[in-house]
Amino acid sequence: MDQTALFKLSYGVYICTSWDEGRPVGCIANSAMQITSAPATVAVSINRVNYTHKCIEETGHFALTVLGEKSDPKLIGTFGFRSSKDLDKFEGFGYNVRGKLPVLDDAIAYISCKVIGKMETPTHTVFLGEVLDCGNLKKGKPMTYAYYHEVLKGKTSVNAPTFIEDAPKGEKEVWVCDVCGYEYDGEIPFEALPDDWVCPLCGVGKEHFHRK
């Protein structure tokens, strides 16, 4: 069984949001799909360890913000690799309430849903949402998971359905971002990078990197 075959499934990149007693919360989701056309429903798979999972359970609502290829990659670093429990992930990013739910502005579309069903799996809950409101935002192509990995060189959160531990790399020196997992293996040695260099994915400083 060659589990790399699972990488051949195609996904988009979404921020799945909800409310925590009036505070917006959210996390990155890839596993989201339309299920029925009339009524329009979508399903999203969320790991039960994610704080956003608890908030969707409590409010019975979620929204998907659909990221585009030109959406700020820092959104992925912030929403994909930190927890909403202690952090206001929305700080520094524009957002609006659309269809009663928080939606990031730097995106191409949104889909706001009421939970009408769910399926429990070993680690994740698949929430089925009836679409209450949806609309287009900025123009542009959807960011696909393949684009995120191939073009943005992004990593996968340990809580994602698609997480598989990396095989060891060759001898080239690689530095890894503690926050988002971005791997720096550029031509300039890491120590020689300027002090104000920041992670191109999530925006934290050099002090958040460690040698792999």
Added chain:
Amino acid sequence: MDQTALFKLSYGVYICTSWDEGRPVGCIANSAMQITSAPATVAVSINRVNYTHKCIEETGHFALTVLGEKSDPKLIGTFGFRSSKDLDKFEGFGYNVRGKLPVLDDAIAYISCKVIGKMETPTHTVFLGEVLDCGNLKKGKPMTYAYYHEVLKGKTSVNAPTFIEDAPKGEKEVWVCDVCGYEYDGEIPFEALPDDWVCPLCGVGKEHFHRK
């Protein structure tokens, strides 16, 4: 509510297969995604009117054949717009039994599953499958739903989650394939095309086309 926002979700193109008393059956699916990584599980959404749905219910097994950009578009015409009830869709296409299920050869990967859960929705069942076997086949990029629509100019089956009735087009004469819905609007008038011209998507002759 602008339902075109739902088109911004990203999908691959898969053939979901099963057995009907020893006879291979299958249909096109777009809504498929990995749900958990350990154990590896995937979910697929299948319309209850599809014959393949009945076969998955009865056997408790399904496989996903992952199409690539170079897979024969006739696979989509045959598996997406006809019924397995009366037709051997596999005739003329190579396939092998992998992980106990029929898998088309002209593809980049396969994932064979045992059903371990399901979620009923108004028109579709979301089957949760534990991966029994998976592997890579031909090299190449996965065919995405966007590629299918933009490059292959493909249509959506009325049974698909993503189906929305087309808005009327302009004045250009368009001929539509009865089998797969492919729309011909080329520079050469349809009547002037040679008699042996066939639908570039599903391969049927001119007699299967009607003026839109």
